[in-house]
Amino acid sequence: MGAATPENPIVAVHSTGDGPSAWVAALKEEMPGVDARPALEIAGDDLARVDVSISWRLPHGVLARFPNLQLVQSIGAGVDHILEDPDRPGHVPIARLIDPFMATSMTHHIVMQILRWHRQADKFEGYKTEHHWPMSEAFDHRHLHVAILGLGTLGEHLSRALTALEIRSTGWTRSPRAVGGVASVSGPAALDDLLTRSNVVVCLLPLTTQTEGILGSDLFAKLPKGAFLVNVGRGGHLVEEDLIPALDSGRLSAAALDVFRQEPLPSDHPFWDDERIYITPHIAAEVNPSTASIVFAENIRRIRTGGTPTGLVDLGRGY
Amino acid sequence: MGAATPENPIVAVHSTGDGPSAWVAALKEEMPGVDARPALEIAGDDLARVDVSISWRLPHGVLARFPNLQLVQSIGAGVDHILEDPDRPGHVPIARLIDPFMATSMTHHIVMQILRWHRQADKFEGYKTEHHWPMSEAFDHRHLHVAILGLGTLGEHLSRALTALEIRSTGWTRSPRAVGGVASVSGPAALDDLLTRSNVVVCLLPLTTQTEGILGSDLFAKLPKGAFLVNVGRGGHLVEEDLIPALDSGRLSAAALDVFRQEPLPSDHPFWDDERIYITPHIAAEVNPSTASIVFAENIRRIRTGGTPTGLVDLGRGY
Numbered sequence: 212m213g214a215a216t217p218e219n220p221i222v223a224v225h226s227t228g229d230g231p232s233a234w235v236a237a238l239k240e241e242m243p244g245v246d247a248r249p250a251l252e253i254a255g256d257d258l259a260r261v262d263v264s265i266s267w268r269l270p271h272g273v274l275a276r277f278p279n280l281q282l283v284q285s286i287g288a289g290v291d292h293i294l295e296d297p298d299r300p301g302h303v304p305i306a307r308l309i310d311p312f313m314a315t316s317m318t319h320h321i322v323m324q325i326l327r328w329h330r331q332a333d334k335f336e337g338y339k340t341e342h343h344w345p346m347s348e349a350f351d352h353r354h355l356h357v358a359i360l361g362l363g364t365l366g367e368h369l370s371r372a373l374t375a376l377e378i379r380s381t382g383w384t385r386s387p388r389a390v391g392g393v394a395s396v397s398g399p400a401a402l403d404d405l406l407t408r409s410n411v412v413v414c415l416l417p418l419t420t421q422t423e424g425i426l427g428s429d430l431f432a433k434l435p436k437g438a439f440l441v442n443v444g445r446g447g448h449l450v451e452e453d454l455i456p457a458l459d460s461g462r463l464s465a466a467a468l469d470v471f472r473q474e475p476l477p478s479d480h481p482f483w484d485d486e487r488i489y490i491t492p493h494i495a496a497e498v499n500p501s502t503a504s505i506v507f508a509e510n511i512r513r514i515r516t517g518g519t520p521t522g523l524v525d526l527g528r529g530y
Numbered sequence: 531m532g533a534a535t536p537e538n539p540i541v542a543v544h545s546t547g548d549g550p551s552a553w554v555a556a557l558k559e560e561m562p563g564v565d566a567r568p569a570l571e572i573a574g575d576d577l578a579r580v581d582v583s584i585s586w587r588l589p590h591g592v593l594a595r596f597p598n599l600q601l602v603q604s605i606g607a608g609v610d611h612i613l614e615d616p617d618r619p620g621h622v623p624i625a626r627l628i629d630p631f632m633a634t635s636m637t638h639h640i641v642m643q644i645l646r647w648h649r650q651a652d653k654f655e656g657y658k659t660e661h662h663w664p665m666s667e668a669f670d671h672r673h674l675h676v677a678i679l680g681l682g683t684l685g686e687h688l689s690r691a692l693t694a695l696e697i698r699s700t701g702w703t704r705s706p707r708a709v710g711g712v713a714s715v716s717g718p719a720a721l722d723d724l725l726t727r728s729n730v731v732v733c734l735l736p737l738t739t740q741t742e743g744i745l746g747s748d749l750f751a752k753l754p755k756g757a758f759l760v761n762v763g764r765g766g767h768l769v770e771e772d773l774i775p776a777l778d779s780g781r782l783s784a785a786a787l788d789v790f791r792q793e794p795l796p797s798d799h800p801f802w803d804d805e806r807i808y809i810t811p812h813i814a815a816e817v818n819p820s821t822a823s824i825v826f827a828e829n830i831r832r833i834r835t836g837g838t839p840t841g842l843v844d845l846g847r848g849y
Binding site: 228229312315316318319320322323326327329330332335336339342343344346347349350351352353371372375376377475476478479483484489490491492494497498499 | 547548631634635637638639641642645646648649651654655658661662663665666668669670671672690691694695696794795797798802803808809810811813816817818
């Protein structure tokens with residue numbers, strides 16, 4: 212793993228939103244004695260003492276200031292925000308966050324969206340203003356079939372939860388990947404076939420050059436009319452310009468988006484005012500400092516004792 | 531089981547809503563050759579040929595017209611609509627409908643309501659009009675604890691689904707009833723204790739003189755502040771006058787009601803205009819004619835061959 216751990220090593224912490232202080236505190240709670248500091252405040256001789264970066268959307272160029280860096284730990288399941296840094300030291304391993312808490316939260320978000328769509332929660336809310344319920348058809352969950360694009364930790368977790376809820380699903384991966392007890396297919400031809408028989412599509416793919424823009428007119432055209440799209444991958448998976456036309460044509464009946472090309476979603480974006488689009492601010496699997504710090508502390512210990520951290524990214528594939 | 535099956539027996543069918551014709555058709559589909567007719571159209575000598583009544587809210591007095599009745603089959607999990615008939619022949623066994631399809635639908639409804647509340651779906655919908663998301667706290671499902679009042683087929687099904695979704699729950703029954711693999715307690719003292727540590731209460735009890743009005747001020751006062759109430763039992767379980775005061779005081783933060791003292795809910799009822807109350811028109815576990823008819827056909831065969839139907843009600847307990 213390159214150079215040895217420096218003496219008196221420092222963990223450089225960065226996050227957006229509330230800033231790094233909550234993360235520093237949570238990490239110290241889990242790993243008493245750790246020297247963890249906000250990444251942007253580290254300077255001078257201390258730069259050489261940083262062996263681990265724990266970050267979410269660290270400004271580009273900051274990683275390159277740490278000559279003895281041993282591990283770049285993402286605060287999140289995705290690592291695209293790290294790979295996009297052109298000055299990133301390419302030899303330093305990157306770890307995604309694999310936290311069972313986040314998988315559960317992600318599954319809850321997706322299950323909620325699927326059930327809201329299937330059981331027409333919005334329609335019934337709308338009837339409240341009329342003080343009257345028209346006759347409505349019964350919900351038949353046997354008609355649901357969920358295509359799960361991406362069968363990593365999150366996709367597998369979702370698949371098992373849907374099975375427990377008696378909702379059929381099939382996972383899809385670009386390259387073959389067997390996951391015990393989970394129905395799955397792989398490759399482009401199998402995707403086309405899967406889409407024709409799926410009325411719900413959930414995107415949990417990593418963002419790579421191969422998956423960017425995968426949710427666009429071509430994919431929508433293969434779905435049965437009135438399908439439901441859930442994007443909880445990355446904003447870059449969706450061709451945003453293609454969504455409203457697909458809704459207007461009836462190809463899609465609704466979409467639930469937790470991620471956007473630009474976050475937070477610009478205030479003049481057309482998604483805000485479209486009733487068919489549920490939008491949430493990247494909260495499907497928010498990281499929980501108290502549970503994530505357990506994972507971070509373990510990875511710091513491993514990297515400092517010559518072990519292998521969990522969640523290491525294959526730098527060749529990019530996820 | 532009383533008198534023998536009459537020759538050329540007739541199944542008398544009744545339902546509200548769309549009327550009995552869909553049910554007659556579904557039953558014939560499942561049981562070719564069955565003589566099934568709308569209950570209110572049977573007259574004269576044919577009355578003595580009726581051995582099975584399959585009904586939802588049959589007008590009082592109709593059952594008493596059938597001198598050779600062998601089984602009263604409810605179209606639904608509840609039988610209170612049958613027990614309320616003062617002219618019901620008391621010796622004729624009553625069967626509730628136990629249909630796996632309905633248990634799944636009920637579980638989906640409850641899971642959707644719990645997740646919508648937990649993940650503040652309404653709040654995020656509200657932000658759409660503002661074109662702006664304020665910072666929000668992460669959802670922590672480890673804080674959820676669901677009290678399931680009633681551990682019949684539906685309560686047990688729900689409990690297992692919540693476990694699969696990593697949401698803690700505890701079932702409660704009036705009298706001790708062990709259900710394998712399901713955390714449960716019983717009796718009045720255990721209920722008081724359970725309520726103090728539950729932020730979600732789901733009512734799946736049968737409606738009896740002991741359970742009528744159980745969801746009232748006394749019960750709400752034992753819950754932690756801000757709890758969420760889901761009533762999918764019967765309207766009579768809830769003291770409707772107590773609900774809005776409990777919401778106003780903050781004892782409850784929201785409620786999801788699928789059943790009401792009077793159904794459909796009268797248009798001047800205050801629940802229509804209260805944003806904290808989600809209301810649905812008794813659709814949590816709508817009966818599906820195609821799946822329910824499988825159960826009905828089997829029970830007709832059993833009663834006509836001296837067997838025991840599924841779902842028989844203990845007439846002493848009333849459920």
